Amino acid sequence: MGTPHIRGTVRAAITGLASLSLVTGAIIAAAAPQAVAAPSASQSTSSAVANPYSPQYQHPYRHGAMPTIQQNDKMKAWAADQATPNATTGPETLSYGGGIDGIGVQSGHSKVYLVFYGNQWGSQTTDANGNAKFSGDSAGAAGAAQQMFKGIGTNGETWSADLTQWCDGPNVSAGATSCPSNAAFVPYQSGGVLAGVWYDNAAASPSAATGHQLGVEAVNAAAHFGNTTAAANRDAYYVVLSPHGTNPDSYQNQYCAWHDYNGDSTLTGGAVTSPYGDIAFSNQPYNMDSGAGCGVGFVNSPGTLDGWTMTLGHEWHEMMSDQNPAGGWTNQQSGSSFNGQENSDECAWLSPGTAGGAANISFGSFGTYAEQASWSNDTNACAISHAILTHGNTVTVNNPGNQSTVVGTAVSKQITGSDSASGQTLTYSATGLPAGLSISSSGLISGTPSAAGTSSVTVTATDTTGATGSTSFTWTVTSTTGNTVTVNNPGNQSGTVGTAVSLQVTGSDSASGQTLTYSATGLPAGLSISSSGLISGTPSAAGTSSVTVTAKDTTNATGSASFSWTVATGGGCTGGQLLGNPGFETGTAAPWTASAGVIDNSSSEAAHGGSWKAWMDGYGSTHTDTLSQTVTIPAGCHASLSFWLHIDTAETGTTAYDKLTVQANSTTLATYSNVNKNTGYVQKTFDLSSYAGQSVTLKFTGTEDSSLQTSFVIDDTAITTS
Incomplete structure (x- = not known):
């Protein structure tokens, strides 16, 4: 990554701002357990949280705050003295808060953006995994955070599958403790969730950033990443990572991290204005500075990053199930010692080896990291592993078989499909149709083929709930001249x-x-x-x-x-390489499907190996190129995607004007841009093991804006099984 973009309205307006009364309140809240007698549950406080040992006591914006181990013990001891029987549900049961601005959970594929806040992180380089690396990060926390979020939803991991039980939408009643079948559920986050990394080194991070300042930084990050609409931020989450030696929101000796959204009026300094819709974010201190209190050595030895990855996972789980707190799933039982807590709060600091205890979770090629369990209503337990739940309608498109027609001869082919739910209307679309053909919304392919060739066609049907199904086949168009x-x-x-x-x-x-x-x-x-x-x-x-x-x-x-x-x-699994024409050395696209001009052997851009490569964009004008191929990964196999990527550009600065998106089916594996320019080729690798036993379409999409070229050059691809 290059020098970060510096927004003009930056932090001058917020640096140093704090409410004296709230700051004083924070000091009192931290000291209360030692200085005064603990209030009873019936005494009023400035917060809905009555437990004086809770980091959220008198600081209601600290949603999902993960207390230090010592504070957690004190919270539990106090709660045990205050708890009253709960007659209707279990004491840990979560219920739905009704949503805020129509948002309760992240019911799409999560997009996690890591914001390294302040130049104390030091100089930036790139590590062996292609991640941002910083000289001020002696613990290697930055790389671990990036790898962990890349690994979520890979290697068949089921630590994150607990989230698939939570839901939102107009069909979910406030106070509900389970989801109706017609709710919008959190999907399994297949293929990783890391969407971007920004090093904001325009200035130093405050020594003790307020909640308001952290919220402003998250809004700035949304602008930096180009997420400038409410729709773009509906499934976005900004992790604001403060550097070593700082004390954001006075976390030391109290807690290890928390999350919130910009519209929370209880933030120190008030709600943060966002022109881009609601912004979900977290305060992620460099909590290795707190040692064992924030989990160093909790699972492993020496376990320097145990608490770091546990708190990253803790807050992400809670954001996913309560995106705009507390409109999502929280404990709303006034008689419960867990009142006000979210799913991960209820399972904090359970010892490894105990029921629901913290454990190492393997994310395959992305590494193994310590994580904690989260509360599960459907199993009534803290779940470090949970079945992946699937919900909603099933759409099936009937395969018409491979097609063959002749140039100049009219075509009329009706595609049909079905839906597992009654009363649904299917809307059809298609990619890869031969030139001259198109598909109607009702599934009729018609027109007159204008050029000979063989196309790989995929027809997709979508119902009124957004559920989709698709089928693929080839369509061969032959010429009418000479012998046929x-x-x-x-x-x-x-x-x-x-x-x-x-x-x-x-x-x-x-x-x-x-x-x-x-x-x-x-x-x-x-x-x-x-x-x-x-x-x-x-x-x-x-x-x-x-x-x-x-x-x-x-x-x-x-x-x-x-x-x-x-x-x-x-x-077992016999290893192999699945992609056809992986280095493009046949001089043609097949079996790839590619935009015109993408397969190239000109000397303007060197190949990584051989003479041919895939050269996407580079026109200096508004343009989109695509390159795709479908393979089936055998069941029981570990699969890894690799390719070599070279990016050169005439763009300057750190705004991502031109972008390359890498997808496996509908999951985005990575996005690169002109900001990632490099002098040579860099190999990129991704774990595709979660697709074992499935057909997967690997797709590269390059988009270029109206001026200044960016070339995305791809070569020596492989999907390798073992």
Whole structure:
């Protein structure tokens, strides 16, 4: 990353602001347990939280504040003396707060933005994982935070799956303790949640930033990342990370982190104005400075970052289930010792090895990190692991089979689908249709093909709840000039590693007396095709290949058919590389689907290996390029995506004008921009193991604005299984 963008309205207006009465209140709140007799539960306080040992006592904006271990013990002791029986629900049961501004939970895919606040973080470099690294971060906390958020929803981890029980929306009643089936649920966060990193080193972070100052920094971050609408921030979360040696919101000896949103009027200094909708954020101190009180060594030895990752996970879980506090899921039982707490609060500092205790969670290639459990209403327990719950309608699109038409001949093809819920209307869309064809919202593909070629078509149907389903097939358009060669599509094939194959492919010619000669691309390793069209051999590696068989007659007229060939393991997982044409050295896109001009061998941009590469954008005008390929990752396999990326640009500064998005199906793995320019190629890797047993479409999308070119150059791709 380059030098951060400096916003003109920056912190001059807020630096040093604090309300003396509230600051004094914070000192009293911290000292009260030692200085005065603890008030009874019936005594009024300046906060809904009556427990004088709670970090939220007289500081109501500290939602989900994770107390130090010592404060947590004092809170529990005081609560045990004050608790009264609860007749209707369990003492830890959470209920729905009715939403604030229509928001209760993050019911979409979470986008986590890490904001390194203040130049005390030191000089910035890049670590071996491609993460931001800082000279003032002796504990390596920055890299751990980035890797942890990249790893959420990967490696089949179920620590985060507890969140899939929480919901919001107009169908959820305030006070509800469970969700109706027609609610908007938190989905499983497949593929990681890290959306961006900003080093705001324009000035020093305050030595003791107020809650208001932290909120202002989060709003500034929304502008920096281009999230300038309420819709862009609906599923966004800004973690404001203060540097070593600072004491944001006087956390030392009281708590380790908290979260809130900008509109909370109880923030020290008042609510923070946002022109970009509601902004969810957290106060994440450099809590290794608090030692064992904030979890150093709680799970591991020496465990320097145990408490750091536990508090990052604690606050993210609570934000996901209570995005605009306290409109989401909290304990609202006045007779409960957990009153006012959120899902992670109720499970704070449970010892490793005990029921619901903290534990190491593996995020596959992204590392293993200490995390704590969160409360689960549906199991009535603190869950360090939870089943992934799926909700909502199931949409199915009927596959019409591979299609073949002729240039200049009109097409009319109706696509149909179904919905698991009655009364739903499906709206259809499609990608990859041959030139001249389009699809109506009712699923009718029509038009007249204008160019020969083979396209990979995906049709998607969406119902009124937003549930989607899709199907994919090939569409071959042949030319009307000269002889017409037709290859009979044998349909998608499957086999097993080590089991011999014999498949005869046949074809025909519009001219009599012609002899067809066959060739093929994309055959699984170990298979070959004879000139007469016999595919034979023994598959040697598991994976899914996109195969194209071409037949040519003596006049050089050709025809082709494309289909997939899935090779399963004979037991366990046999490693292999799944992508076809991974280095683009065939000089054509297939089996990739690419925008015109993307596959390139010009000398203007060097390839990482060989002569060819995928060159996206670089026009210096408004432009979008795409590059995609679909493979199936065998069940039981670990899968890793890697590619080499070079970015050069004529843009300056730290605003992301031109962007490259990397997706696996609908999940965004990473976003790069002109800010990430580099002099050579850098290898990027992502864990795709969560897609084992599934078909996954890898897609690169490059978007360029109206001026100053940015080139995104990709080469030597691979999806490797082991």
